[in-house]
Amino acid sequence: MSHPQTLFDKIWQRHTILEREDGAVLLHVARHLVHDGSAAGFRTLRDRGLKLRRPDRTFGTPDHYVPTHTRDMASIAEAGRRDMVTALDRNAADTGMTVFGLNDPRQGIIHVIGPEQGITQPGLLMVCGDSHTATHGALGALAFGIGASEMAHVLATQTLWQGKPRSMRVTVTGTLGPAVTAKDVILAIIARVGAGGGSGHVIEYAGPAIAGLSMEGRLTLCNMSIEAGARAGMVAPDETTYAFLKGRPYTPSGEAWDQALAFWRSLPSDPGAVFDTEVTLDGSAIVPMLTWGTSPEDAAPITGKVPDPADQPDPERRAAMQNALDYMGLTAGTKFTDIPVDRVFIGSCTNSRIEDLRAAAAVVKGRKASVWAMVVPGSGLIKAQAEAEGLDRIFLDAGIEWRHAGCSMCVGMNGDLVAAGERCASTSNRNFAGRQGRGARTHLVSPAMAAAAAIAGHFTDVRQLLDA
Amino acid sequence: MPDLEKFTRIDAIALPMATPNVDTDQIIPARYLWHAKSDGYGKWLFNDLRFNEDGTLKPGFILNQPDYAPAEVLVGDRNFGCGSSREHAVWALHDYGFRVVIASSFGDIFYNNSFKQGLLPVVLPEAEVQALREAIERGNSAHVSVDLQSQTITGPGGFSTRFEIDPFRKKKLLEGLDDIAITLTFTDAIDKFEAAFEQNMPWLKNP
Numbered sequence: 001m002s003h004p005q006t007l008f009d010k011i012w013q014r015h016t017i018l019e020r021e022d023g024a025v026l027l028h029v030a031r032h033l034v035h036d037g038s039a040a041g042f043r044t045l046r047d048r049g050l051k052l053r054r055p056d057r058t059f060g061t062p063d064h065y066v067p068t069h070t071r072d073m074a075s076i077a078e079a080g081r082r083d084m085v086t087a088l089d090r091n092a093a094d095t096g097m098t099v100f101g102l103n104d105p106r107q108g109i110i111h112v113i114g115p116e117q118g119i120t121q122p123g124l125l126m127v128c129g130d131s132h133t134a135t136h137g138a139l140g141a142l143a144f145g146i147g148a149s150e151m152a153h154v155l156a157t158q159t160l161w162q163g164k165p166r167s168m169r170v171t172v173t174g175t176l177g178p179a180v181t182a183k184d185v186i187l188a189i190i191a192r193v194g195a196g197g198g199s200g201h202v203i204e205y206a207g208p209a210i211a212g213l214s215m216e217g218r219l220t221l222c223n224m225s226i227e228a229g230a231r232a233g234m235v236a237p238d239e240t241t242y243a244f245l246k247g248r249p250y251t252p253s254g255e256a257w258d259q260a261l262a263f264w265r266s267l268p269s270d271p272g273a274v275f276d277t278e279v280t281l282d283g284s285a286i287v288p289m290l291t292w293g294t295s296p297e298d299a300a301p302i303t304g305k306v307p308d309p310a311d312q313p314d315p316e317r318r319a320a321m322q323n324a325l326d327y328m329g330l331t332a333g334t335k336f337t338d339i340p341v342d343r344v345f346i347g348s349c350t351n352s353r354i355e356d357l358r359a360a361a362a363v364v365k366g367r368k369a370s371v372w373a374m375v376v377p378g379s380g381l382i383k384a385q386a387e388a389e390g391l392d393r394i395f396l397d398a399g400i401e402w403r404h405a406g407c408s409m410c411v412g413m414n415g416d417l418v419a420a421g422e423r424c425a426s427t428s429n430r431n432f433a434g435r436q437g438r439g440a441r442t443h444l445v446s447p448a449m450a451a452a453a454a455i456a457g458h459f460t461d462v463r464q465l466l467d468a
Numbered sequence: 469m470p471d472l473e474k475f476t477r478i479d480a481i482a483l484p485m486a487t488p489n490v491d492t493d494q495i496i497p498a499r500y501l502w503h504a505k506s507d508g509y510g511k512w513l514f515n516d517l518r519f520n521e522d523g524t525l526k527p528g529f530i531l532n533q534p535d536y537a538p539a540e541v542l543v544g545d546r547n548f549g550c551g552s553s554r555e556h557a558v559w560a561l562h563d564y565g566f567r568v569v570i571a572s573s574f575g576d577i578f579y580n581n582s583f584k585q586g587l588l589p590v591v592l593p594e595a596e597v598q599a600l601r602e603a604i605e606r607g608n609s610a611h612v613s614v615d616l617q618s619q620t621i622t623g624p625g626g627f628s629t630r631f632e633i634d635p636f637r638k639k640k641l642l643e644g645l646d647d648i649a650i651t652l653t654f655t656d657a658i659d660k661f662e663a664a665f666e667q668n669m670p671w672l673k674n675p
C-alpha cells in the first residue's frame with residue numbers, strides 16, 4: 001500500500017511538472033479564469049510580446065465593473081471603468097479565449113460561472129486573479145487566487161511556481177440546526193481559527209455536517225476560506241458533486257463521463273492521510289451568525305451582544321477592537337438584535353446562487369422590507385431561473401430591488417456603494433473598513449438573516465421569523 | 469526580457485503599525501484599482517486612513533507623522549496584507565517608497581505578489597515583531613537594516629535577528645530574475661507534461 005495521500009496531495013502531484021532542488025515546484029494550470037479586473041495581466045503579456053499559451057483553457061466574464069441596474073455600458077460614468085469591461089472583450093478577441101460577455105445570458109460572477117458551466121471539475125488545479133478562487137474547491141478542485149504578475153505568468157506559460165502549502169482539515173461534526181447555513185458554518189470556523197488561522201494552508205472541509213451540505217452550500221463554505229487566511233478550501237467530491245455536474249455544458253458525457261467519474265472517485269483523501277493541522281467543530285452547536293467588527297474573525301452568534309474591549313487583556317488587541325467598534329458605530333454590550341440596519345445586500349460570489357435566493361425569498365414572502373434592500377443574482381442563468389420560479393416577484397412585491405448579475409455592492413467597484421456611516425447587512429464575504437464604500441459599516445450574514453434584517457429593519461434571529 | 473528590481477540590503481526609517489489584519493482594502497481602496505500602474509499608486513496608499521474625505525491629512529494616522537513620512541520599512545502585526553489578490557496593494561506600498569514589510573504573518577497572495585515588485589516581505593515570530601516595534605517607538609526616526617544575503621535584520625536598542633526565506637525567491641530578488649523568463653527555459657518539459665496530462669484526462673476538451 002502506498003503512502004496515504006490527501007485530496008490536496010493528489011491534485012498537487014498530478015499537476016507537478018518539475019521540482020527544483022531548492023523546493024520550488026512548477027505546476028500546470030488546468031483551467032485559468034479571468035474577469036474584468038484582469039486587464040493588468042493581459043497588458044504585461046502584450047508589453048512583452050508574448051502569446052496566450054492556452055486559449056482553450058482560459059475562460060472569462062466581466063463581473064466587478066458591470067452595472068447591475070441596466071446592461072447599458074454607457075451608464076458607467078468614468079471611461080477608465082468602462083475600459084475595464086470592454087478590455088476583457090478585446091483581450092478575448094485578440095487571444096481566442098472563451099468569454100461570457102455582458103450581453104451573454106451566461107455572464108455573471110466568475111466564481112459562480114465556473115461551477116455553473118461545469119468548467120470547474122474535481123481534481124483540477126485552477127487559478128484566477130481573484131482571492132475568492134477558493135470557491136471552486138467545493139467541487140474537489142484545487143483552486144486559488146493569484147496576483148497580476150502571476151496571472152501574466154499563467155497566460156504566457158499555463159504554469160505557476162509555488163511552494164507547497166501545508167494542509168489543514170476542518171471537521172464539522174453533527175447535524176446543522178434549522179436555518180443554520182453554510183455561511184454560518186464558515187463564519188463560526190473563522191471566528192474559531194482567526195482571519196490568519198489558515199495562513200499558508202489549504203483547508204479540506206470534512207465531517208457529516210459538510211457532507212450534508214448542498215453544492216451551493218459547499219461553494220459558500222469554500223468561498224470564504226481566504227477569510228480564514230487559507231490559500232484554498234476544498235470538499236472531497238461525492239454523489240452530491242457528481243449529480244451537480246451531470247449535464248453541464250463543459251462536463252463530459254457518455255464514455256468520457258464514465259472515465260472522468262472513475263478518476264473523480266479516486267480523489268478523496270485516503271484513510272490515514274495526515275494533515276499538518278486538524279480543527280474540529282460541533283456543527284449542532286452553530287447558530288445563525290453575524291459579524292460585528294471589521295475583520296471576518298469578528299463573528300458571533302446572533303443571540304449574543306457586542307463584545308467589550310475591556311475584556312481583552314492584551315493592550316494592542318484592546319485598541320484594535322475599540323477601533324473596530326468606533327468604525328462600526330457600536331457600543332459594547334448592545335444586543336445584536338437591537339442593532340438597526342440601513343441597507344441590505346443579497347448577492348456576491350458567496351451567496352448569490354439559486355438556493356441563496358430561495359432562502360431569502362422564503363423569509364421575505366408576503367412581507368414588506370422596512371429598509372432599502374437589493375438582490376443581485378450571481379449569473380444571468382440564475383436570474384432567469386429565479387424569475388421562472390417567481391422569486392423576483394416576491395422581492396419586488398416586498399419593495400426589494402432586483403438586479404442584473406455582477407459583484408455589485410460586495411466591493412462597489414461598479415458604483416453600487418454603501419454611504420459613509422450607513423450600516424449594511426450583507427451576504428458578501430468581507431467586512432473590511434471601506435470595503436462597500438468609504439465609511440460603510442458592513443455586517444456579514446447569511447441570505448436568510450439578511451432577508452430577516454430587511455423585513456425587521458434591525459438584526460433578527462431568522463429562526464423566529466421562520467417559526468412565526 | 470525586462471529585469472525585475474533587485475533587492476539586496478537597505479538601511480532606512482521604519483514605521484511601526486501595531487494593527488492586526490491590515491487588509492488590502494485599507495492598503496489601497498477598491499475605487500482606485502482601474503487606474504494604470506504608471507499613474508503611481510503611492511499617492512493612494514492607505515488613502516482612507518491617511519486622508520479625510522476633503523483631502524486633508526488625518527493627523528492621528530502614524531504615516532502622517534513627519535518623522536515617519538520617509539519610512540521604507542514597515543513593521544506590521546499579524547496577517548498583514550490579508551484579503552484580495554490585488555497586486556495594487558504592493559504597487560502602492562512600493563511606489564510610496566516602502567521596500568520591506570515585516571510581520572508575524574502575511575496574507576498568502578500579498579506575500580507572493582510582493583516579490584514581483586522587489587518588495588521584501590519578512591516573517592518573524594510575533595514576540596520579535598512586537599519587540600522591534602517597541603524599539604522603534606522608543607527611538608526617534610529609528611533606522612532598521614535588512615540584509616537579504618545574510619537574512620539578517622538589525623534595529624534600534626541592539627535588536628538583531630535572522631529570518632527565513634525560500635531560497636528560490638531569495639535568488640530571484642537578489643538577482644532581479646523574472647519568473648516568465650525562467651519558465652520559458654522549461655518549455656520542452658511543459659510541452660511534454662501537457663501532452664501526457666491531456667492523454668490521461670481526455671474529458672477536458674472543450675465541447
Ligand code: SF4
Nearest residue numbers: 132348349407410411
Ligand atoms: S463578488 Fe465580491 S468577493 Fe466575489 S469576486 Fe466579486 S468582488 Fe470579489
